[in-house]
Amino acid sequence: MIKELTVDLGARSYPIYIGEGILENIDSYFEKHGISKRSALLIVTDEHVAKKHLEPVIRKLERAGFKTASHIVASGEKSKSLAVLEEVITSCLKAGLDRNSSVIALGGGVVGDLAGFAAASYMRGIRFIQIPTTILAHDSSVGGKVAVNHPLAKNIIGAFHQPEMVLYDTATLRTLPDRDVRAGLSEMIKHGLIWDAEFTSWCEDNAEKLIGLDPEALQYGLYKGCSVKAAVVSQDERENDLRAILNLGHTIGHALEAVAGYNELLHGEAISIGMVGAAKLSVRLGNPEHIYTTTKRIFKKFGLPVAVPAHMDTDEIMKAMMYDKKFKEGKMVFIVPTDIGKVEINKNVSAEWVRDIVDQLKQED
Ligand SMILES: NC(=O)c1ccc[n+]([C@@H]2O[C@H](COP(=O)([O-])OP(=O)(O)OC[C@H]3O[C@@H](n4cnc5c(N)ncnc54)[C@H](O)[C@@H]3O)[C@@H](O)[C@H]2O)c1
Ligand SMILES: [Zn+2]
Incomplete structure (x- = not known):
């Protein structure tokens, strides 16, 4: 049974779905929440998560008619930097993301914070979807705080940008160290x-x-x-x-x-x-x-x-x-x-x- 709860923020309210096997139906969640099939999507993930979970997500979405591109960053906190953010924005441009596009954060808190901030700043803000794959990300994927680090201070360059939804497939956690x-x-x-x-x-x-x-x-x-x-x-x-x-x-x-x-x-x-x-x-x-x-x-x-x-x-x-x-x-x-x-x-x-x-x-x- 999938559990569902809502983050109550008036017009910006959004659902969190938690349960086993959610990603097998990722396309229907996207359709239900009106994610555009005409505008490109950018999936941001890291090396570890890409190896284990990226392929099936792309396959499902492409089969359902979504246009996807992906951007893979190195695993770990060091990817929460302005330099890596710029590379993600480059991928947004190359993949042709427009105002109706969404950025998808497939990964832990690092990917969520980085991809979320890319979504918050690209074209002054486009939609994004959190697909947490760590236990820690039950915290980071909810609440809309997105950021990268400065060498002198953590999370100091960021924004408040709420996701459209959080898709928490507990099956992904089985590959976590x-x-x-x-x-x-x-x-x-x-x-x-x-x-x-x-x-x-x-x-x-x-x-x-x-x-x-x-x-x-x-x-x-x-x-x-x-x-x-x-x-x-x-x-x-x-x-x-x-x-x-x-x-x-x-x-x-x-x-x-x-x-x-x-x-x-x-x-x-x-x-x-x-x-x-x-x-x-x-x-x-x-x-x-x-x-x-x-x-x-x-x-x-x-x-x-x-x-x-x-x-x-x-x-x-x-x-x-x-x-x-x-x-x-x-x-x-x-x-x-x-x-x-x-x-x-x-x-x-x-x-x-x-x-x-x-x-x-x-x-x-
Ligand atoms: N925005 C917020 O409100 C908020 C709240 C808490 C924490 N955070 C941030 O979250 C970050 C930490 O998040 P984290 O602990 O998820 O770190 P992380 O994203 O670096 O993931 C931890 C490690 O697990 C790997 N991994 C992720 N999912 C995997 C999976 N399913 N299978 C195998 N390996 C997997 C990653 O590649 C990485 O090596 C910090 O940067 C912290 O500041 C943000
Ligand atoms: Zn924390």
Whole structure:
């Protein structure tokens, strides 16, 4: 059974379909949502995903009369750059994409963010469709934040551009390496930690099933994770306030990714450490100790890292945080858990305390 939910944004509302085998009927989803057969489509994907999942998608679409071209980027965070964006735009031009065309992001968060930003900027914005193929992308494919990185800061060049639909075929996840499975589950756990204590304990209880890609557990977990994301985005599309809660663990996490040069730590691993840091900060602010012990226990159960790698320099991590867009007027905006399933946006966290936490995070085991 395919599960469906809606991201409620008035005229820009869109559906998320989650289930096994969706791509076998990709043409009918496209037809149902009025994707043009006259204007060319550009499928953006990466090398790993192309090897496993591109061919059948092209075949289905071409047979149904869609005109497709594809653009394959190197796998990994380094493809979220202005240089690669320019190459994608070149492919849009060469394939003759017009105002009625759509860009299709077939891949994980890297491809989704890159292709989404290409769609947002090509001809000042054309339609795009998210086809997430990683677990992490249950987060990145929903909500319309699209971006590329600058060498000094992650996601700093971007836009808000909502997709037409999200087609989440859980069958594609079976080819995902184990490390990416676990890293993706980190964002799923985050959706529990910020919103829903019951879902958090469900994740903990179902850790083995989720890591083992049990289809039923996976579909339910992705559905719940997407539901939290959709609920938050529907209330605050442009991050005026509430949407910031999705950044739990990301202030420290993004800094770790930047210092690691975008390759030592996967995004989900970096924010796992960041969420343990946020929980430590919470306890320091006077909240109960169990917030930290529970948070750490869950991430360990999923085999995710909880410690800052000892070789990383604390000064450099703090400097990376200053470049981060969440650092406003000398005060740090920090998402702090106040219980499991609840967070607050604390706009008054001293950088000194965060520094202490980063140092302490090197001692975690
Ligand atoms: N826009 C947002 O709201 C948002 C939210 C969270 C994260 N992100 C971004 O998402 C990115 C991370 O996403 P990710 O973890 O999906 O990374 P990714 O896109 O790099 O995918 C991870 C790895 O898995 C491979 N892969 C993808 N699907 C596969 C499949 N089905 N089978 C085999 N291999 C496959 C990729 O080639 C890559 O090597 C980061 O850049 C992060 O900033 C964006
Ligand atoms: Zn994230």
